[in-house]
Amino acid sequence: MTRRLFLLCCGYLLAFGAPAAAAPRLASAIPAPPSLIPLPAELQLSPGRFSVGPQTPIVLADDRAATRRTAAWLADRVARTRGLQLAVRQGGATDKAIVLRRDPQAAVANREGYTLDVTPSGIRITARDDAGLFYGAVSAWQLLTPDAQHGAVNVPLLHIRDQPRFAWRGLMLDSARHFQSVVEVERLLQQMAEHKLNTFHWHLTDDQGWRIQIKRYPELTRIGAWRTPPQAGHDGEPMRYGGFYTQEQIRRVVAYAAARYITVVPEIDMPGHAQAAVAAYPRLGVTGERPAVSVDWGVNPYLYNVDDSTFQFIDNVLDEVMALFPSRYIHLGGDEAIKDQWQASPAVQAKMHALGLKDENALQGWFIDRVGRYLDAHGRRLVGWDEILDGGVPADATVMSWRGSMGAIRAAQLGHDVVLSPAPELYFDQLQSDHPDETAGRVPVQDLARVYAFEPVPKELDASEAKHVLGAQANAWTEHMPTMKHVEHAVFPRLDALGEVDWSPAAARNWSSFIARLPAQFARYRAQDIGYADSAFAAAITLDSTQALATGRATVTLANQADAGTLRYTLDGSAPDAHSPVYQAPFEVTLPVTVRVATFAADGSVLAAPRERVIERAQLLGFSGNALPNCPGSDFRLRVQPLPDATSLAPVYSINVFNSCQRVPATLIDGVDAIHVEAVRLERNYALAHEQKLVVSRPHSTPFGELVVHKDDCKGTVLASMPLPDPAHASRRFALDAALPVQQGEHSLCLIYTAPIDGPLYAIDSLSLHPGAAAQ
Numbered sequence: 001m002t003r004r005l006f007l008l009c010c011g012y013l014l015a016f017g018a019p020a021a022a023a024p025r026l027a028s029a030i031p032a033p034p035s036l037i038p039l040p041a042e043l044q045l046s047p048g049r050f051s052v053g054p055q056t057p058i059v060l061a062d063d064r065a066a067t068r069r070t071a072a073w074l075a076d077r078v079a080r081t082r083g084l085q086l087a088v089r090q091g092g093a094t095d096k097a098i099v100l101r102r103d104p105q106a107a108v109a110n111r112e113g114y115t116l117d118v119t120p121s122g123i124r125i126t127a128r129d130d131a132g133l134f135y136g137a138v139s140a141w142q143l144l145t146p147d148a149q150h151g152a153v154n155v156p157l158l159h160i161r162d163q164p165r166f167a168w169r170g171l172m173l174d175s176a177r178h179f180q181s182v183v184e185v186e187r188l189l190q191q192m193a194e195h196k197l198n199t200f201h202w203h204l205t206d207d208q209g210w211r212i213q214i215k216r217y218p219e220l221t222r223i224g225a226w227r228t229p230p231q232a233g234h235d236g237e238p239m240r241y242g243g244f245y246t247q248e249q250i251r252r253v254v255a256y257a258a259a260r261y262i263t264v265v266p267e268i269d270m271p272g273h274a275q276a277a278v279a280a281y282p283r284l285g286v287t288g289e290r291p292a293v294s295v296d297w298g299v300n301p302y303l304y305n306v307d308d309s310t311f312q313f314i315d316n317v318l319d320e321v322m323a324l325f326p327s328r329y330i331h332l333g334g335d336e337a338i339k340d341q342w343q344a345s346p347a348v349q350a351k352m353h354a355l356g357l358k359d360e361n362a363l364q365g366w367f368i369d370r371v372g373r374y375l376d377a378h379g380r381r382l383v384g385w386d387e388i389l390d391g392g393v394p395a396d397a398t399v400m401s402w403r404g405s406m407g408a409i410r411a412a413q414l415g416h417d418v419v420l421s422p423a424p425e426l427y428f429d430q431l432q433s434d435h436p437d438e439t440a441g442r443v444p445v446q447d448l449a450r451v452y453a454f455e456p457v458p459k460e461l462d463a464s465e466a467k468h469v470l471g472a473q474a475n476a477w478t479e480h481m482p483t484m485k486h487v488e489h490a491v492f493p494r495l496d497a498l499g500e501v502d503w504s505p506a507a508a509r510n511w512s513s514f515i516a517r518l519p520a521q522f523a524r525y526r527a528q529d530i531g532y533a534d535s536a537f538a539a540a541i542t543l544d545s546t547q548a549l550a551t552g553r554a555t556v557t558l559a560n561q562a563d564a565g566t567l568r569y570t571l572d573g574s575a576p577d578a579h580s581p582v583y584q585a586p587f588e589v590t591l592p593v594t595v596r597v598a599t600f601a602a603d604g605s606v607l608a609a610p611r612e613r614v615i616e617r618a619q620l621l622g623f624s625g626n627a628l629p630n631c632p633g634s635d636f637r638l639r640v641q642p643l644p645d646a647t648s649l650a651p652v653y654s655i656n657v658f659n660s661c662q663r664v665p666a667t668l669i670d671g672v673d674a675i676h677v678e679a680v681r682l683e684r685n686y687a688l689a690h691e692q693k694l695v696v697s698r699p700h701s702t703p704f705g706e707l708v709v710h711k712d713d714c715k716g717t718v719l720a721s722m723p724l725p726d727p728a729h730a731s732r733r734f735a736l737d738a739a740l741p742v743q744q745g746e747h748s749l750c751l752i753y754t755a756p757i758d759g760p761l762y763a764i765d766s767l768s769l770h771p772g773a774a775a776q
Contacts, residue, residue, distance in 0.1 A: 033513070034155075035520030036142050037496050038196055038503035040162040050118050052098070052144055053152035058088045061101035066130035069259055071100055074137040077194075081141075081527040083150035098123040098140060102133050112198070112261075113163030116140060118155050131261040135162070135196050147603060148523035166456065166471030168419050169502035170199035171495065172267075173487070176206035176276075177297070178478040178645070179243040180487075186256050188487070191530065193260035195499035200257055201331060201473060203267045204245075207275035207294035207302065207687075211244045212266070214320050217281065217313070224280035227293040229645050230683045235732060237643045242293075250324045263327045265383070268317065271367050272337025275302040284310050286341040286348060295644065297479040298687035299336045306342075306351050306367060315374055328381050329398065334368055335385035338689045365391025372397055383419070386411065398470070409460045412468040420456045421473040426498070428490045429477045431639060433535035433561060435611070436624055439489055439649045440480040443637035447561050448536040452497035452514060455506065474498050480640060483647050485531055492532035496521055515564045519601035536562040537608035539569075539597035545620045546746055549668040552591045554615055558583045565599040565607045575610055592616030618768070621672070623664055625764030626654045631661035631714055631750060634696075640763075642732060644685055653763035657686045659696045660753035661714060662764060669743040671771035675709060675720060677736040677751075678765040681727055684757075698754040705755030707736055707762070714750040724753075727760055742772065 033045070058071045071088045078084050086098070103126050108114060111129035114136035123143075125136035139162070143155045171192055173185070180188075189200060204212045210224035226242035233239050245253070257264050275294045278285035285291075286305045294300050304310050321330065339360035342348045352363045365388070372382035372394040383398040386407025393399070398417040401408035408418040424430045430446040431438050456472040474495065481487050496518065500509060515536075525532045537560050548554035558567045567583035568576040573594040580598075589595070593615050599608035613619075630637055636659075639652040654662075688695065700706055702723040709720040720738035753762045 033517075034143055034158070035146055035517040036139055037514075037517055037521055038500040039505075039508055039513070039517075040139065040160045041165075041505050041508070042159075042161040044159045046157040046159075048120060048157040049154040050120060050122060050157060051152060051154050052084070052086075052123070054085055055096075056086060056122075057097045058086050059092060059094050059097045059099045060088070060090050061094070061099055063090060064102060064130070067100055067102055067133060070130070070134045070137050073134070073260075074098075074100075074141055077141045078144050081145050081524055082153065084144070084152070094122065094124075096122050099125065100133055100137065101126045102128070102130065104128050106132075108132060108161065109163040113161075114139075116158075116160040116162070118143070118158050120157070123155065131198075132163075134193075134261050138194060138196060141194075142520070142524075145524055145527075146520050148526065148605060164196065164503045165505060166469070166502050168199050168471030168473065169197045169499070170201055170265075170419065170421070170471065170473030171197055171491070171498075172201035172203055172421070172473060172475040172477075174203040174206075174476060174478040175211050175245075176203055176209045176478075178482040179209065179211060179241075180484055182245070182249050182253060184484045185253055187484070188491075189253070189257050189260060189262055191492070191495065191528075192262055194524075195495050196503050197495075197499060198262055199471075199473065200262050200264045201267060201475075202264055203269075203477075205267070205269050205276060206273045207296075207300040209242050209244075209293060210276040210280065212250065212268075212321070212324075213244055213246045214317050215247065216316050216320065219280040220277060222280070224276040224293060227295050229643070230295055230685055231643060235643060237645055241645050247320070247324055254325060263329075264325055265327050265329045265331055266321055266325050267331035267333055268321060269333030269335075270314065270371065271304045271364060272302075272335065273300070273333055274304050275300050277304070278302045281313070284313060286345045294687070296685045296687040297644075299338060299689035299691075300687045301338055301340055301689065303337055303339070303341050304367075305345070306348055306363065311370060314371055318371070318374065318378075322375075322378055322380060328379075329383045330375055330380050331383045331400070332368060332371055332388075333385060334364070334388040335402070336689075337364055337387070339364075361391040363391065364388075365393060368397075369394050389414075400473070402475070405458050408469070409458050412458075412461050412465045415468070417468045417470050419470050419473050420454075420458075421475055423475075425450065425454050426472060426474040427477065428474050428494055429480060432490070432494065432533050433538065434626075435535060435538055435540070436626060437538075437611075437650070438535065438626075438639065438652075439486060440639045440641050440652045441490065442480070443639070444635075446494075448494055448497055449511065449561065451494045452500065452509070452511060454498075454501055456501065457506075471502050472498065479644075480638065482641070482645050485647075485649060488531040489533045489649065492525060492530055493518060493521065493536070512564075515562050516602075519603060519605050519607065522607070523605065534599075534608040536560065537565050537599040539567055539599060539608065539611045541595050541597060541611065541613040543615065546666070546668045548591060548615065549617065549620055549670075554589055554591065555586050556589055556595055556615075557586045558597055560599060560608065565601060567597055567599055569595060569597045571595060573612075578604055589615065621667070621669070621770070622766065622768040624766055625662070626652065628654070628662040628664060628751070628764060628767070630656050631659065631663055631752075634659040634661075634694075640682060642680070642682070644683060651765065653680050653682065653765060655682065655761055655763050657684070657688070657761065658691075658694050660755070660762060661696075662751050664749035664751065664767065664769075666746050666748045667769075668746045669769055669771075670745070672743045672769045673740050673772040674770040675738050675740055676768045676770065677707060677722070678767075679707065679724075679734055679736050680763045680765050681730070681732045681734075682761040682763055684759065684761045695757050697757045698752065700754040700756065704759070705753060705762075708752045708754060709738070709740075710750040710752070712747055712750075714752060716750065719749070724755055724762065733765065 106128040114127040127133040225244040399411035568580035
């Protein structure tokens with residue numbers, strides 16, 4: 001039964017996802033499935049429970065150091081999250097105890113597998129390897145924390161036989177764009193362990209910073225680890241931004257990860273994303289000039305050159321990297337290396353022709369192959385983003401597919417091992433929702449359900465090709481996540497979905513089962529002060545604004561992404577609680593009214609904090625800039641902070657770096673004769689490389705451009721043109737006001753910033769339409 005999860009009791013076999021009508025026959029005999037994430041490969045429940053209290057010891061059946069570490073980890077987690085102090089002892093009586101046993105003959109599928117049995121006599125965890133014993137302890141900890149209560153706990157009698165579906169279960173943290181402390185990195189590693197993830201991909205170098213100490217090349221961190229932000233010293237922006245990890249700190253992180261059976265795979269980007277390195281040592285670059293460490297997100301032009309001295313530098317750097325990271329894999333990047341500098345360099349062109357290479361893509365293939373052979377000679381293996389396929393790649397290279405899944409398909413068909421890490425599906429810097437209170441990130445939304453639905457093995461692969469799929473990895477790029485508060489909001493609970501995708505049998509995954517197990521996981525997060533997002537369960541409050549403006553009444557609909565939980569609401573502005581009305585169908589309200597909605601789990605715990613909507617005329621004629629869609633023609637969209645290094649979760653502003661145009665949806669605007677806009681000036685710190693040509697430039701009639709309002713569409717009648725102030729003298733937030741011809745009927749509006757595209761970006765914080773006195 002390795003492909004499905006079954007509950008077995010009294011001759012009944014019940015699969016998760018079976019018709020709800022079948023469940024009551026077993027309800028009196030068997031408890032509900034425990035809140036284990038990820039779902040075990042096999043789980044059999046029996047009637048009865050075993051009680052764990054302060055008198056229950058954790059007994060070590062062997063004296064291995066690894067077993068002692070796992071026991072200490074379990075005791076610590078239970079104490080921190082359940083307030084339950086369990087003594088750890090070596091040997092002795094095992095009755096009424098939690099027993100950890102490493103048995104080389106254990107009947108498990110692989111080194112990460114384990115069995116866990118809960119009987120009236122106690123809890124037994126058995127594995128043939130240390131990693132499996134640790135993962136069994138993770139499951140035991142979850143069994144001991146089924147809710148937010150403290151103290152003794154009853155654990156259902158059960159049998160688990162478990163092992164992961166994939167060998168690579170990964171999370172990437174970008175420490176180059178924004179820097180995290182060692183303690184913060186370790187906190188993330190702890191959570192990875194609790195989700196049974198085993199590969200931490202650490203992005204340590206890029207255009208915006210070099211974060212790893214290389215003793216042979218001190219300028220990499222003296223210069224390359226620091227950048228001067230735009231508007232340094234103004235509006236809270238630091239004078240310089242950066243930091244790096246000393247080799248001692250890296251050893252600490254690697255050891256911390258290893259104790260939790262996590263391999264740290266470092267990424268040292270090449271041949272592109274090299275601006276910080278070239279800033280430190282200009283001889284490594286193509287032009288010989290020293291650039292600044294970049295403050296621009298996106299694709300910068302700086303590449304390593306292809307001189308022998310540069311490869312000697314790379315080899316020397318990798319020697320120190322390999323001494324710090326014992327991982328089999330070393331990630332060399334290989335992505336987004338635009339070839340303009342190579343194309344313009346006579347020296348590079350001469351080298352390319354001397355090597356008999358047809359173009360710059362082939363030169364990149366030669367570059368990566370050369371470095372890959374150096375790794376191979378030292379017993380390591382190259383992994384790179386899927387662009388490494390474009391110019392040919394070493395036969396033993398592993399390909400990480402990020403440009404969708406096509407790179408993985410192509411690589412696997414060529415015989416390469418692959419890791420699925422596609423954008424946008426597994427990019428955790430994508431927004432989790434379009435709620436007004438969502439923080440910074442990329443659009444389109446990648447909600448919890450989409451992550452859970454991801455299948456790592458592309459259907460285009462046959463059985464032999466599918467064997468090359470090592471697993472899946474999510475990426476937390478930090479251009480728009482400057483603090484761990486942002487990272488935690490973006491990562492959790494989507495990491496729960498990824499954990500189940502990577503670990504559990506594909507046939508066992510069931511969305512309804514998964515979300516039913518999340519309340520206990522949320523309680524564990526709260527106990528550990530993890531700032532998870534409740535976006536999947538947060539209520540959206542929708543209505544027909546035209547109906548409301550025309551009649552003074554509205555039909556209100558409530559929903560959430562997960563289509564789960566109990567929505568309770570109030571109409572007087574008070575916070576919903578367990579006694580508030582339950583939403584069952586759309587309901588009528590009379591304006592003005594304040595609707596507040598919270599989402600509750602079956603056990604009464606809160607799944608999502610209250611969301612509020614004030615429904616009255618002024619609010620219906622007001623709009624958040626984050627809620628205004630792009631104009632047709634360009635789907636690119638970001639929610640960004642006031643400044644690139646701002647540390648608060650709010651406010652955030654929606655921008656389109658290619659086309660500064662948004663629309664007010666069709667609205668009944670009878671009597672409206674004025675518009676008020678709260679506008680924001682932002683840094684245009686986006687390196688667009690060859691896509692710069694796609695940025696729309698519009699004529700402007702005043703020195704710094706205008707915000708132009710068109711009626712109905714972007715070629716419609718101009719209703720207003722509001723000049724933008726001088727950026728040198730105006731504050732970042734400023735108001736724009738204009739009179740409009742008196743409007744009648746239902747119309748949409750198109751709002752276009754005409755500011756020069758070599759200057760700042762502008763966003764709409766909020767917009768309000770105002771009817772004249774006669775219309776109110």
